[in-house]
Structure formats: C-alpha cells, structure tokens
Amino acid sequence: MRNLWTLDDVAAYLGVPRNTLYQWRSRGAGPPARRIGKHLRYKPSEVEAWFDAHTTEVS
Structure with a gap:
C-alpha cells in the first residue's frame, strides 16, 4: 500500500503553491x-x- 500524501507532497506533484x-x-x-x-x-x-x-494537453 502506498503512503498517503501530505499537502506538501500534492503541491510538489502538481507544481502549485500550498495556498x-x-x-x-x-x-x-x-x-x-x-x-x-x-x-x-x-x-x-x-x-x-x-x-x-x-488537464489538457498542449502542443
């Protein structure tokens, strides 16, 4: 089983700020x-x- 992600993990994965x-x-x-x-x-x-x-792909 994979560990749950924290807010910081998700922010890093998506490349967005925590806010x-x-x-x-x-x-x-x-x-x-x-x-x-x-x-x-x-x-x-x-x-x-x-x-x-x-998400949508960009070319």
Whole structure:
C-alpha cells in the first residue's frame, strides 16, 4: 500500500503553491482530501486520477 500524501507532497506533484490547494478545497475543487485529525491527507491514486481528468494537453 502506498503512503498517503501530505499537502506538501500534492503541491510538489502538481507544481502549485500550498495556498492554491487550500483555495481549491474551499471552493470544492481540486483533488479530494481527507482530514485525519487536524491534517489533510490525499490518496496518491485519487490525486493522479484528478490530474488526468482535469488537464489538457498542449502542443
């Protein structure tokens, strides 16, 4: 089983600032996260699926 990703892991994977993830979350956008106590955690497979569904290729 893969480890859950932290906010910093997801920000690095997507190449966006942490604040962008917080803004997306407050608007109901962005990859799905779960709160474990006071911490946000992400399933890598769900982040990757969200990325694949929300990107367009550029040529």
